[in-house]
Amino acid sequence: MATRKVRTSPRKRPTQDRSKQTVDTIVEATARVLVSEGYERATTNRVAEVAGVSVGSLYQYFPSKESLVAAVVDRHSDHMMCVFREAIAGAATLPLREGARVVITAMVDGHDVEPELHRVCAEQIPRVGRLGRLLEDLDTHASPSLVAYLQSRAHELVVKDIELATFVLVHSVETVLHRVLSTRRVVPRDVLIDELTALCLRYLTATAPDEPARAQRTVRS
Amino acid sequence: MATRKVRTSPRKRPTQDRSKQTVDTIVEATARVLVSEGYERATTNRVAEVAGVSVGSLYQYFPSKESLVAAVVDRHSDHMMCVFREAIAGAATLPLREGARVVITAMVDGHDVEPELHRVCAEQIPRVGRLGRLLEDLDTHASPSLVAYLQSRAHELVVKDIELATFVLVHSVETVLHRVLSTRRVVPRDVLIDELTALCLRYLTATAPDEPARAQRTVRS
Amino acid sequence: MATRKVRTSPRKRPTQDRSKQTVDTIVEATARVLVSEGYERATTNRVAEVAGVSVGSLYQYFPSKESLVAAVVDRHSDHMMCVFREAIAGAATLPLREGARVVITAMVDGHDVEPELHRVCAEQIPRVGRLGRLLEDLDTHASPSLVAYLQSRAHELVVKDIELATFVLVHSVETVLHRVLSTRRVVPRDVLIDELTALCLRYLTATAPDEPARAQRTVRS
């Protein structure tokens, strides 16, 4: 696929407080415009207007529209990852059953913070280049700690490949939550949490009635 | 979010053979351009050029760029749904263990047919209006037959709400497959099938070690 | 001003009845489309569709869009001129007072025949080339007979230059009628006729209170 080269990293490290403030204002304005206009109709001029700065200033800090949107995606992703990692950290010593519920609850809550922005990030912004961070961050930032946690709970698990299992579950849970949000399907919060917790626990720890016992499990037990 | 109204339904039913051929050529060209240029860089003039017709001809059959892309998404979605439904139909009389594997295998295969087009559809095309059909079709076209199948196998299940379970599984499997494809993660086909089958079977039929047995299951056993 | 050369005369003399019928149908359809869509939005394809023929056939008879519109203008102008000339002919032996009223009544009626088409012809169709016939025909077709009539009534007149006076009156009456129609101003038919007749008669035959008597009139009287 053809790709053009555009700068996507912020043009300057804002050392002064005022600059930092301006950058924040611009990112915030971008988020608002993305939500109100949608990705395709969002324009840099509109963002500048909403931010209360001139386009020129905007381009002082962000070298391209893409970098602007990337900043929003980054911020949103950072926020979600933060919530997730905190939950995982808090679950560190908990048994799987409770740990899973804690993490899933965090993910459910994470989707409720800025649901509209999340929708735009997930549905309208092309997941190309830096713009795809939202899902990639799940793999690069959330999964490792989860893998570590699961490894610490390996004795409870039936799955062989913890990394693969994490990959499967993280994306399954994320996608189900997103689809519920996106289709405005009415699923009570606790039902959702119960169901996703069940999905995780059974996949990780249960064996289907006629499922052949795993080699290593057999050996261990 | 602001949305403008654009015609997205085909402009005329092509009655003559020549027209029908032209329409097919155009849709095919659109798919090719989407893959080679990406959604944002795809232009109607380029599509016409690749199709070997004039822009005018293109607009005889498709009233807008959006309708053009919608046709591609539709065709792709139709194709996948067809594969899925056939698999589900074929699984109708099979026990869950085998049925699940059959359906999942079909989904894996479905993602291998036009993987690059699938990526564009799933990652670059904004899921707005008719363009969101790909995922919606899972709910509207694939899920009902799956629900029916699972209901016929209700005696094997531990889940209470079959519709919700189907929703969870369909999107989980779809997303995992898509992420594997999209991140070029190397997972052998049979491992993938095994893992996803395990996910489904355990979620549907197993009980986690310390999971409180469900009311109705208890009664039955 | 730049002008392009386009054929504007009908491509063929329709000798056969069927052809003539087709031509009529097309001209009629053009008129209808002009009224319903306006000049700028009227397209040859739409005209063909309304006429129930193919664009190809349309171009067999009319070499360009301009020729199509010209045919409508011509037909409309012909019709009006016909009405006017008949009135003038009928007034030939009447004294000015009655003759003027007869002709003006005809002009009023002429504007009521196809008022919507008249509006389009007068307001939307650029009066360039053959498309300007509507007003030109007043000068070339209606005025000469009027001049002749007025010359036969010269003894009643105070105006020196009958041709100029005719020019003045014809366009004055035409324009007033058109503006009344166009602005949807409510002026009862007989008030309009009375007023325009007064305009004509006074201009042609009266002398303003302190107007210096004309040389030739002085001599004559």
Added chain:
Amino acid sequence: MATRKVRTSPRKRPTQDRSKQTVDTIVEATARVLVSEGYERATTNRVAEVAGVSVGSLYQYFPSKESLVAAVVDRHSDHMMCVFREAIAGAATLPLREGARVVITAMVDGHDVEPELHRVCAEQIPRVGRLGRLLEDLDTHASPSLVAYLQSRAHELVVKDIELATFVLVHSVETVLHRVLSTRRVVPRDVLIDELTALCLRYLTATAPDEPARAQRTVRS
């Protein structure tokens, strides 16, 4: 008749001097292009080129081609109305005979200022929406002061309905002047003024030989 909605009001009030200059340049260029190419062949890109600015700049100030043309029509109409109103104001205390001549002279002069632009405005630009201002302004801007003037001279008049008479005369004079200009008919300026003045005075103040005297006139005299 079908009409689409297009923005026709200027997009932004030019606050800075540079902007104002640009706007003027663009309007001037539009007028030049309208004259040189005609309305239908005039394009926004050509206007921008002639104005020496980019299309983008043009669209900063004018949201559509129609608004561009409307600005030219407005400017032209404003100019003419200004000339007319000044003449009417100057005639305020004059007796009808002289007042009529003053106003008519102004109208004749008004048609000589930018005759080619006037032709385009009157003959090629469709009188639809804001584009029809030229003639409408006669009614809304010129007529009221004329009516007032005539009312102040009511004792000299034979016409009953001063508003109707003004409507008749304003459009008559305007149209005759325009037709003379448009057909390149050679009529010496003073002949034209004499003739139109005669038209007005006789219509307003004279009684045709066998015309029944008006009720109120009879009473008065």
Added chain:
DNA sequence: GATGAATGAGCGTTCATTCAT
């Protein structure tokens, strides 16, 4: 002839980006 699918030059318009002030 008649058809209507095909043509393609060219339109109005947008918007990311630049740069004179």
Added chain:
DNA sequence: CATGAATGAACGCTCATTCAT
């Protein structure tokens, strides 16, 4: 540095006209 007027490549789309069938 900030401003915002200016830029112009490039887009989606129209429609008078042609020509293979």
